[in-house]
Amino acid sequence: MSDRLDIAADPDAVAAERDAVVSRIRDHAGEIAYAIARIEGGDYGRRSFKTDDGEWTVKHEQGDIEFLLFEPRSGQETYVVSTQQPPEPAALAEALADYDAFVAAFDDYVRSLDGLLDDVPTEFPTPASAADVVAERDRIVARLREVCNQMAGELYRYEMDDYGTFTARVNGTRWELKREESSTSYLRAGGSGGTYLLSQYGPPSAEAVREFAPDAPDFVAAYNDHVAELELDLEQIDL
Known part of the structure; x- marks a missing residue:
């Protein structure tokens, strides 16, 4: 110039x-x-x-x-x-x-920079397929949603509120099922900053499913205990 x-x-x-x-x-x-x-x-x-x-x-x-x-x-x-x-x-x-x-x-x-990339390989190993892991993750999540929808439906029948939550502590971790009418909005493990096992967004990671899914039966058992207590309370009412 x-x-x-x-x-x-x-x-x-x-x-x-x-x-x-x-x-x-x-x-x-x-x-x-x-x-x-x-x-x-x-x-x-x-x-x-x-x-x-x-x-x-x-x-x-x-x-x-x-x-x-x-x-x-x-x-x-x-x-x-x-x-x-x-x-x-x-x-x-x-x-x-x-x-x-x-x-x-x-x-x-x-x-x-001329020739900087000349020796960089362009042939790479074929990545392993994650299809089997994803399929198993989706199977577990689908079953978990099916069970939670059943729980949400029963809670809706009893509470008759359009929105509600059921919480329980499982092996020291807080689980929360939030519903809208009889459908599951989300299932979260670990409090407000926890892991969403079910949500309106994408599915959880396979690692998250592996960590929390083994405790899901205990969460369902806590729900069953909750229902049993409700039935016991109603049995105690004399008309």
């Missing part, structure tokens, strides 16, 4: 010339920022390039340039491109004297 600023008597003319130069630099450095974003991946990033006279830093966001900063070996730094106010003309002129070196440093960086 060989643009230079000539000091003019008219400040408006100086500012207009400065703005025109900054616009060209933004377009040119924007291509560099986009190339860096493609090479490095990710939505955000920054990379610095050293020259004989200082260091240039490019920051990008989603492929667009955020700023271009020049830090000379001596003197004040200059944001040649930024989202804030444009640079002071004299500082811009000083920075642009080193802009070609910055571009050359970027070109050296790109060339240094």
Whole structure:
């Protein structure tokens, strides 16, 4: 980049010339920022390039340039491109004297990547199938939902509220069945921050099923005890 600023008597003319130069630099450095974003991946990033006279830093966001900063070996730094106010003309002129070196440093960086991936293998082992694990997980979860829906239906018949919960502590862990009418909204083990074994979202992990499913019969037994207590209470009523 060989643009230079000539000091003019008219400040408006100086500012207009400065703005025109900054616009060209933004377009040119924007291509560099986009190339860096493609090479490095990710939505955000920054990379610095050293020259004989200082260091240039490019920051990008989603492929667009955020700023271009020049830090000379001596003197004040200059944001040649930024989202804030444009640079002071004299500082811009000083920075642009080193802009070609910055571009050359970027070109050296790109060339240094040539052949970087030549020896990276592209043949990989065939991943093992998780179909059997998923099928068994889904079978257990489906059975658990069937049982919980039965529980929810009986609770709805007894309580006659559209919404309700049944909780029990099983081997030190709090289990909670939440229902909407006679359907299960969720089954959660472990309190408010626990694991959802049943929910309106996706199924639990196979690890979670393995951890908690063995205790599910005890949760059902706690529900049965709850129903038995209700029946006992009703038997004690004399009319």
